[in-house]
Amino acid sequence: MAPMELRTLRYFVAVAEELHFGRAATRLHMSQPPLSRAIRRLESELGAALFDRSSAGVALTAAGALLLDEARDLLGRSDRIRERVAAAAGAALLTVGILGDSTDPGALRLAAAHRRQYPHVEVRVRETDLTDPTCGLRAGSVDIALTRGPFDETGLAVRELRADPVGALLRADDPLAGRESLKLADLTGRRWFRFPAGTDPLWQSYWSGGEPREGPVVRAVQECQQAVLWNGTVGMTLLDHVPARGLTVVPLTDMPPSRVMLAWNQGDPNPVLDPFVRTAIAAYG
Known part of the structure; x- marks a missing residue:
């Protein structure tokens, strides 16, 4: 084409x-x-x-x-062709998919350390929404994903970098907003924001507290917050995320933490993958 x-x-x-x-x-x-x-x-x-x-x-x-x-298949192959030709010409390339937000302090440290240690490697970053926790890895649009679990790890190599506590995202005037902590049972019967049909089931289940939910469909962090603000729905978010005005986050004591992870295709021969993984482990350590 x-x-x-x-x-x-x-x-x-x-x-x-x-x-x-x-x-x-x-x-x-x-x-x-x-x-x-x-x-x-x-x-x-x-x-x-x-x-x-x-x-x-x-x-x-x-x-x-x-x-x-x-x-998706054709565009993925097109991207890989360009990268392989560039690599054959002597340019080192790595396409990194980042889930949702690249302003995480760990990601910022990783970017600085990788640039300092491997200035010859061109890094292309693709920020993705919340509907694909592999950030396009399976479609071939990225070489490695800086993401969060859990998700289907079939055919992938993964490395956990950090675990972050989560909380319930609520309107500031919600009756539960003043509590010091909550359990999932406290949110029984409430409408939750949820991800579209076809989203990885493990990922969907985690962010729905392990239960099937009803509520508005969202794709991005901002859409999650707006669903709560406008509709009074609830959902989960990272405990240290600063919510939008009019919202608050209450710790959920019976939810496992959200794991920051690296994921890449098993057997990928890209020579700049291993140095990136090592740098990431050090940056998040």
Whole structure:
């Protein structure tokens, strides 16, 4: 495919993953009208509707679901080709997927230490939302994920870096907000924010307190906070995260901590992976 066509596929994948043209445009750092036009052109070229558009929202058609799988595979292979060619030409590259937020102090120490020790390695960072704890690792869009568990580790090598306590995210005027601590049973019957269908079951279960929940679907940290602020739902967050104005976090004493982890594909021959892992262990130690 020509570069323009690959770019259009990236547009399509963003819309398919967000199921919202506005959010996809924000993610792509572009305005919505040209994104909508690009998707319409793609549908015209393929002779198939890729999305069902209605007042209720956007949904993938059967053709769109098929294209999403193919597009992810093709874009992943395209990225790997570029990286291998660059490596053959003498450039060392590493694509790092970071879940949600790259301002974690550990991540900042890692960035500084890696730059100091391996200045010849070009690091590309892809921040991802909360719906894929492997940060695109299985799709081949990243070499290594700086993420949180738990998730399906099949075929992956993992290394735990840190464990962080979690708490219940509540409105500041919630009847439970003044408690010194809570247990999951205290939140029985409450609506929780939750992740979309298809999210890794282990990941979904952890952030739902091990129970099936009902409530608004979210994809990003800010959406979690807004779901609580606007709807009075509850959910879990890191205890040391500073919540938005009008919200508070109360420790959950019967929840295991959230584990900061590195994950990469077993047997990946990329020579800059091991140095990155060693640097990360030291930075988070």
